[in-house]
Amino acid sequence: MAERLKTILGHVQRGGTEVSLQDTGSAYASPGGKYSYTLDNTKLTPEQRKFYEENGYLVIKNLVPKDKLRFTGEKAVTKIQQFNLDDVLFSYCALPEVVEYVECFTGPDIVSMHTMLINKPPDPGMKTSRHPMHQDLHYFPFRPADRIVCSWTAMQTINRENGCLVVVPGTHKGKLLPHVYPEWEGGVNKMYHGIQNYDPSYPRVHLPMDEGDTVFFHPLLIHGSGMNKTDGFRKSISCHYASGKSTFIDAKGTTHQNIADEISQVVTNRYGPDVTYDFGDMWKTFSRVVKGKADW
Numbered sequence: 001m002a003e004r005l006k007t008i009l010g011h012v013q014r015g016g017t018e019v020s021l022q023d024t025g026s027a028y029a030s031p032g033g034k035y036s037y038t039l040d041n042t043k044l045t046p047e048q049r050k051f052y053e054e055n056g057y058l059v060i061k062n063l064v065p066k067d068k069l070r071f072t073g074e075k076a077v078t079k080i081q082q083f084n085l086d087d088v089l090f091s092y093c094a095l096p097e098v099v100e101y102v103e104c105f106t107g108p109d110i111v112s113m114h115t116m117l118i119n120k121p122p123d124p125g126m127k128t129s130r131h132p133m134h135q136d137l138h139y140f141p142f143r144p145a146d147r148i149v150c151s152w153t154a155m156q157t158i159n160r161e162n163g164c165l166v167v168v169p170g171t172h173k174g175k176l177l178p179h180v181y182p183e184w185e186g187g188v189n190k191m192y193h194g195i196q197n198y199d200p201s202y203p204r205v206h207l208p209m210d211e212g213d214t215v216f217f218h219p220l221l222i223h224g225s226g227m228n229k230t231d232g233f234r235k236s237i238s239c240h241y242a243s244g245k246s247t248f249i250d251a252k253g254t255t256h257q258n259i260a261d262e263i264s265q266v267v268t269n270r271y272g273p274d275v276t277y278d279f280g281d282m283w284k285t286f287s288r289v290v291k292g293k294a295d296w
């Protein structure tokens with residue numbers, strides 16, 4: 001496993017020449033280089049901190065009380081995105097249990113950037129309920145990447161039968177790779193881009209979780225989720241947080257360009273060509289401060 005990971009990192013490592021991309025690194029990395037992905041804090045145990053530094057994710061069992069995950073009205077849809085303005089759903093993003101961990105990665109100025117409640121439907125037999133392996137940073141034109149973290153909470157038992165998360169540990173140490181629509185026979189959901197030329201033999205770890213279990217993960221961590229082979233819907237809720245000191249990059253000419261263009265097209269289709277669209281501004285509009293302040 002260690003050898004295999006070394007080979008993968010050779011392919012994706014930051015500063016390599018395979019893909020030339022904008023800097024995704026941290027402005028806060030400790031000078032001695034001991035910690036790059038976490039900040040000094042009193043929340044994480046030394047073991048938890050070391051685990052995240054090495055693997056790019058951390059599962060906290062039973063973090064969110066079950067009564068805080070009782071949302072109604074989501075049965076008819078497969079995904080609710082950008083619920084920052086819905087106070088009931090947003091209450092998840094502001095849960096002290098969650099935010100105390102988030103601060104270990106973002107620092108004290110915490111902004112909710114991207115929110116999602118996924119109600120993964122039973123697969124219709126075309127494997128379309130899979131989520132291709134990807135890095136979330138593909139969607140985010142803000143930096144530094146190391147001050148972004150996703151909190152993803154299981155709203156029920158989630159396992160390999162109903163499509164749990166799958167991660168490739170250690171890949172957060174790599175760089176942002178180009179993403180495209182995977183060429184899957186049954187098709188793929190809109191805007192579910194996957195890593196171009198993804199090598200499926202990368203050593204993956206499945207993350208079965210119980211209701212309330214929460215995984216925190218880095219935006220460069222390669223991950224996805226499996227097919228829902230059951231008859232029921234599979235529910236999870238997540239929030240991507242960034243530091244309020246983040247800065248925004250121009251997506252033009254970067255690997256973000258294809259997703260920025262795709263979203264731009266959606267905006268044009270819906271509102272007409274006169275409505276101006278900027279990828280970075282879109283994220284600023286979606287954002288909502290959870291703690292401290294945002295500098296934009």
Ligand SMILES: O=C(O)CCC(=O)C(=O)O
Nearest residue numbers: 118131136223224225236
């Ligand atoms: O919840 C899932 O099935 C996958 C979610 C995911 O990969 C993401 O939000 O980036």
